[in-house]
Amino acid sequence: MDQVAVFAKDLTRVFGSFVAVDHVTFEVPQGEIFGFLGPNGAGKTTTIKILCGLLTPSSGKGMVTGYDVNTESEEIKKHIGYMSQKFSLYEDLTVSENLDFFGGVYGLDDETKARRSLWVLEMAGLTDKTDTITGSLPLGWKQRLALGCAILHEPPVLFLDEPTSGVDPLSRRNFWELINDLASQGVTIFVTTHYMEEAEYCNRLALMSAGKIVALGTPSELKKKWMPESVIDLECDQLMRASELLQKEPVFSEAAVFGSSIHLVTLNPNEAEEKIRGILTNNGITIERLEVVMPSLEDVFVTLTSPERKLGKSDNQPRTYL
Amino acid sequence: MKRKILESLQRIRWLIRKEFIQIARNRQNLMMLLLAPLVQLVIFGSASRLDVNSVSTVVVDLDHSRMSRDIVEGFSRSGYFKIIRYLDSYETVDKLLERNIASLAILIPPDFEQRVNGRRKAEVGVLIDGVDTITAGTVSGYAQSILQRFSDDILVSRINSMQGLLYDSTTPRLIIPQVTDASRAWFNPNLNSKDFFVPGVVVLLLLTLAIILTSAVIVREREIGTIEQLMVAPISRLELILGKTIPCFTIEIVTLLTITPLALLLYDIPFRGSLSFFFGAFLLFLVTASGIGMTISAFCSTQQQAVLTSFMFLQPSILLSGYAFPIENMPPVIQYITYLNPVRYFITIVRGVFLKGTGWEVLWPQLAPIFVMSIVYIAWASALFKRRID
Numbered sequence: 001m002d003q004v005a006v007f008a009k010d011l012t013r014v015f016g017s018f019v020a021v022d023h024v025t026f027e028v029p030q031g032e033i034f035g036f037l038g039p040n041g042a043g044k045t046t047t048i049k050i051l052c053g054l055l056t057p058s059s060g061k062g063m064v065t066g067y068d069v070n071t072e073s074e075e076i077k078k079h080i081g082y083m084s085q086k087f088s089l090y091e092d093l094t095v096s097e098n099l100d101f102f103g104g105v106y107g108l109d110d111e112t113k114a115r116r117s118l119w120v121l122e123m124a125g126l127t128d129k130t131d132t133i134t135g136s137l138p139l140g141w142k143q144r145l146a147l148g149c150a151i152l153h154e155p156p157v158l159f160l161d162e163p164t165s166g167v168d169p170l171s172r173r174n175f176w177e178l179i180n181d182l183a184s185q186g187v188t189i190f191v192t193t194h195y196m197e198e199a200e201y202c203n204r205l206a207l208m209s210a211g212k213i214v215a216l217g218t219p220s221e222l223k224k225k226w227m228p229e230s231v232i233d234l235e236c237d238q239l240m241r242a243s244e245l246l247q248k249e250p251v252f253s254e255a256a257v258f259g260s261s262i263h264l265v266t267l268n269p270n271e272a273e274e275k276i277r278g279i280l281t282n283n284g285i286t287i288e289r290l291e292v293v294m295p296s297l298e299d300v301f302v303t304l305t306s307p308e309r310k311l312g313k314s315d316n317q318p319r320t321y322l
Numbered sequence: 323m324k325r326k327i328l329e330s331l332q333r334i335r336w337l338i339r340k341e342f343i344q345i346a347r348n349r350q351n352l353m354m355l356l357l358a359p360l361v362q363l364v365i366f367g368s369a370s371r372l373d374v375n376s377v378s379t380v381v382v383d384l385d386h387s388r389m390s391r392d393i394v395e396g397f398s399r400s401g402y403f404k405i406i407r408y409l410d411s412y413e414t415v416d417k418l419l420e421r422n423i424a425s426l427a428i429l430i431p432p433d434f435e436q437r438v439n440g441r442r443k444a445e446v447g448v449l450i451d452g453v454d455t456i457t458a459g460t461v462s463g464y465a466q467s468i469l470q471r472f473s474d475d476i477l478v479s480r481i482n483s484m485q486g487l488l489y490d491s492t493t494p495r496l497i498i499p500q501v502t503d504a505s506r507a508w509f510n511p512n513l514n515s516k517d518f519f520v521p522g523v524v525v526l527l528l529l530t531l532a533i534i535l536t537s538a539v540i541v542r543e544r545e546i547g548t549i550e551q552l553m554v555a556p557i558s559r560l561e562l563i564l565g566k567t568i569p570c571f572t573i574e575i576v577t578l579l580t581i582t583p584l585a586l587l588l589y590d591i592p593f594r595g596s597l598s599f600f601f602g603a604f605l606l607f608l609v610t611a612s613g614i615g616m617t618i619s620a621f622c623s624t625q626q627q628a629v630l631t632s633f634m635f636l637q638p639s640i641l642l643s644g645y646a647f648p649i650e651n652m653p654p655v656i657q658y659i660t661y662l663n664p665v666r667y668f669i670t671i672v673r674g675v676f677l678k679g680t681g682w683e684v685l686w687p688q689l690a691p692i693f694v695m696s697i698v699y700i701a702w703a704s705a706l707f708k709r710r711i712d
Contacts, residue, residue: 054553054554077554077555082554084547084550084551088547088551089551090340090344090548092344092347092348093343097340101336101339101340104333104335105337105552105555105556106555106556107329107332159554
């Protein structure tokens with residue numbers, strides 16, 4: 001593996017009596033797309049804030065592009081790009097005024113600024129929109145411009161905090177193509193997300209829950225490691241009632257509604273299938289479709305972050321960092 | 323080191339530039355910023371008056387004598403009273419006062435002249451609408467002095483006639499000692515209330531502008547979420563604060579430089595002090611006001627909140643500044659509270675400079691608390707900002 005771009009060892013941040021980030025440890029090599037996954041309040045944003053130099057850790061060590069988060073936050077700020085879900089651009093400035101401003105505060109000289117602005121405009125497809133007021137652009141374009149402003153100064157590490165929330169799927173796909181390009185040029189991408197299909201784009205994922213990293217690995221490793229059980233995808237009428245009935249059965253370790261179907265997690269798919277057919281037929285519920293599927297990241301996510309799991313299974317197994 | 327400072331100045335320059343573009347782009351706000359102080363100066367300056375002239379007066383003269391006519395004429399000649407109606411009975415007087423048609427009634431009883439000539443006590447009734455206590459007090463004072471003069475005149479003429487009776491001589495022997503007031507109002511000889519109020523209006527306009535502008539401009543960054551982007555950029559807290567406050571300060575100074583000459587021209591008020599002391603003190607006051615604005619902004623998440631909170635702060639600080647209500651008349655507890663109010667000191671300074679021509683030698687004890695408060699507010703705001711980021 002190449003150089004380590006981001007590194008955290010026992011990183012901890014406490015707010016009063018609340019432990020937001022609890023002994024988080026990981027390493028991100030240069031050029032990797034590293035995803036942070038977890039429910040709201042799991043500590044993802046706090047971790048990013050520490051790594052960006054906005055917060056000091058209560059204890060532990062963190063390094064970003066060779067600078068210490070405890071002591072060198074000013075240096076870190078010069079060498080990272082940051083973009084959040086809020087598209088932090090000035091909506092009342094034009095596209096070029098925004099680029100000018102961010103280039104200016106990052107201390108780019110005129111020549112570099114002109115070159116990079118041109119590159120950003122091309123990348124975002126905004127070449128003929130330089131004098132447009134940013135607020136009047138569609139969300140997807142604003143987001144690409146925000147990304148452009150965040151990487152105007154060519155940072156080796158880019159932090160993205162839920163960068164695509166609220167953006168339509170097509171724009172999201174375009175956005176991820178850009179991210180992939182950047183990564184292939186050696187930019188390290190550190191991204192938090194809620195979207196599971198987005199998580200699949202990451203080289204590696206860390207799953208956070210209650211301030212701790214509960215799993216870490218490539219998407220397929222996570223699926224294999226954390227889902228030894230089978231997932232049964234069930235479509236039927238009276239979805240909610242069916243889910244309630246099946247949850248009571250001990251043979252299923254998990255029963256959750258996913259859109260128009262129920263995902264049932266079980267170690268014994270054959271027995272489970274019989275159970276389902278029996279219970280549902282007795283209750284007058286019609287089964288439309290029943291099949292055993294490959295577990296998705298979402299299944300892993302739900303399994304690892306559901307409250308009963310935290311006390312049971314996941315704590316019994318040793319945490320391994322892949 | 324030198325390069326670092328240069329880079330820092332560059333960043334501040336970019337922040338200022340951006341702020342001005344934003345201010346200029348919002349036409350509606352820009353017009354408000356530029357025009358509101360002018361309009362307010364004209365309106366508040368003309369409206370803040372306590373002088374009493376042309377008080378609507380009704381006269382009920384039941385005596386119809388030479389003496390009663392003299393009294394009525396004394397009132398109308400004074401210039402403070404405008405006689406709007408003569409009535410034949412007391413009955414309708416109450417109604418006219420109730421309906422605010424008249425604020426003063428002069429009631430002269432039928433036997434007035436007779437009583438005076440009969441060497442008896444004669445009374446003239448004066449009814450004043452007491453709802454507005456300040457005006458009522460002034461009016462009552464004027465009325466008393468007119469009646470006093472009238473009775474003095476009678477007294478003097480009586481004595482003169484007595485001199486003749488007693489001594490039958492042209493040289494009077496009996497001298498009645500008379501003490502009259504020869505008071506003169508210094509600094510404001512005509513007791514123009516506009517001279518007293520207009521300098522205060524200038525202070526209030528700039529105080530309001532500075533607090534609202536500063537708090538709103540800082541909060542806006544938080545409201546739209548760009549503050550986060552600025553915090554992850556290599557911009558220090560000081561650079562950010564300067565980049566925000568310098569544009570506000572520029573606007574405030576431009577306003578001050580327009581409003582002050584305009585106030586002098588429009589209202590013909592004197593300016594007796596030193597211009598440089600005035601502007602120096604005003605700058606310090608504006609720094610304090612910006613500090614207050616910054617502190618308010620640290621408690622708010624939206625511009626609306628910031629403007630509302632600013633008004634919550636502005637109202638008591640204007641009421642307790644001595645701008646309209648003399649601090650000496652307030653209960654002691656409230657008087658102590660006013661010591662915490664920077665406006666209290668600054669109103670004194672500005673009135674001193676405009677009307678008395680006093681400067682640093684006399685006014686530094688007023689300037690010192692403002693200076694202390696500027697430091698307190700800025701330190702407080704900056705501690706709050708730091709905590710807010712954590």
